Amino acid sequence: MSNQVTGAQSLVKSLEHAGVDVMFGIPGGAILPAYDPIYDSKIRHILVRHEQGAGHAATGYAQVTGRVGVCIATSGPGATNLVTPIADAAMDSVPMVAITGQVPSAAIGTDAFQEADIRGITMPITKHNFLITNPDHIAGAIAEAFHIAGTGRPGPVLVDIAKDALQKMTDFKWPTKINLAGYNPKTKPASQAIRDAAALIAQSKKPVLYVGGGVIKANASKQLLQLAELTGAPVVTTLMARGAFPDSHSLHLGMPGMHGTVAAVTALQKSDLLITLGARFDDRVTGKLSTFAVNAKIIHADIDPAEIGKNRFADVAIIGDVGEAMTALIPALEAEFKKSKPDLTQWWNQMGSLRSKYPVGYDHPADGSVSPQYVIERIGAISGPDAVYVAGVGQHQMWASQFVKYEKPRTWLNSGGAGTMGYAVPAAMGAKVGLPDATVWAIDGDGCFQMTNQELVTCALNNIPIKVAIINNESLGMVRQWQTLFYNSRYSNTSLESKRIPDFVKLADAMGCVGLRCDTTGDVDKVIKEAMAINDQPVVVDFSVFRDAMVWPMVAAGTSNDDIMVARETAPDWDSQEL
């Protein structure tokens, strides 16, 4: 039997073979041939309102399920609208395949209508990309794209397909084997590295498990728990790793970094050994690099060899899957600990006292307005650890990382590396599609919300009942905080006036969602419960909050972690600490 199909049919069959169950996109001229077989496919296609929404939705879907997220767009502006979510996925190592139509191959390079060199544009922000002009190459490229996106250090892969390649006939053959000479990520760590790491840990008096998003990507929370309990070392989870280790666990010191806890930041600073697991020494964690953890030796476990030594020299490099690394490390450590196990009592005395003395906290505003931190804390408390929380970018994001208690991996989604405002609503949409039974909250800023809220229409029409909490401080709050602290309170262009315009409740209503409003502290619980009770429609709650709340603690950009502030002009009381 002949398998003669059009390139477009080959594409859709390939996506089916790759196991795709949903994709997010918008059609247009160059990709139109593909939309005809999509019409008949069992793959669910969700028609978004902006391609950026398609991209972030694919990311949200991928973050909660661990599967490869898929988005699809036409050539030119359709493709360039995907640039932001692709860059975002690259920064946060999210497995994604983006499919774009391209002008017919004969027109490529002629500045044809809706032509953009999207392969060239996305070269630096994809793990790999393809331009396909021959229909015979479609199935192979799709198979390779999914393989590359989902294995090793995950990341976005773009497949750009010329319109004529979609229209011409080809023989469909799904490859049984992928043969990429230049791609064969190593997952099994070297045994010598494991032995060296175990030996270092067995000597360390001030170890810290510095846990990054890689642990979540590797589905390695179980191994992390074992390793932590075996070593008894303090654990810190970065912004990308919140949920990798239970917040309720006694070994957890919280999040390190620019807005991390005093205990987590100080533990890294004073440590003699950082056991780095799927983390990358980002500047938001290290502060001024030359002053970061100056007395610490570094064990660095990562699947990406290029992360080793990129920012910080590694004394022991464990290249491989971080889950496999921990699985190997545990017995090696048990053997070492039989010989001698360091006493961490003094280290814990110090860190424990910092943790109890400087918990993340906030004051209720003196003017009686609602505290944004309180709202977020209550959303977390009422919705519980099985809900998924998706933040935008800004103050509300930091508060959501601080005041929601995460107990499980893949329940906290945010744009950590790129810091993409507008991430929350579409990513929450994708998350809800991936986990239809979970409660999914977008915790968004009034600024961020105004970048991508149109996807609520998509949610309303496609039965994707997410919940959105707008933390409305009528400002670009995080920027305003920097203006308060570093620009003499000169508030240049950060006032959004969004308590006046737009009317978020009416806007929600107009988009087919339930709109709720909350202006008083006393109503917070009631309104959250009201939102929790609505499960057949998206809900948007406009929480009107105090304008001048600030995110603390803070390590100002470019300064040393040693200069962490717990409040304005207030350093921790180091004198009473013996460190």
Next chain:
Amino acid sequence: MATHTLSVLVENSPGVLARVASLFSRRGYNIDSLAVGPTENSEISRMTIVLNLDGHALDQVIAQLFKLINVIGISEMTDTDSIKREALLVKIKAKPSEREKVAAVVAKYNGVIVDESDASLTIEATGPSTDIEALLKSLEQFGIKELVQSGLIALERGGVTLADRTLSTSGVAISDPNSATADYQN
């Protein structure tokens, strides 16, 4: 600053040069020269990249290059273990009265005069970079009108080939990221 020569086997696919160039530019690595050409295998091209590293460890550059899916094998070409050559074409002004002198200089560096006109002589030469530099220096006195250099190419001494090492299925694993001369292969 230290100079290193890397031989990089890449898939002979469109866009691969752009990927490498874009990587170097966005990560701030300085390329002294880059030569690309076909190899004994029609599906594979070979790049010879001369780098001036300032602050960036060579291993970091190699590891970043390796993240490009089209990059198949990388090896550092050291002075002792490899042969390195550059090609030069240079047009000089030499007056008829100076031509004998020019011929002597060219012969000293195993060059050849490949084109002559009333107003110019064109010389071809290949050799180690130091010889090419010395030849150019000696030709300066006659007045250099125009020149073009190929960029360095390099091949290991002995029977081993980079392709043998990096294309075999077992291959050499990414071993010690801190060893500057480790072969990298996926």
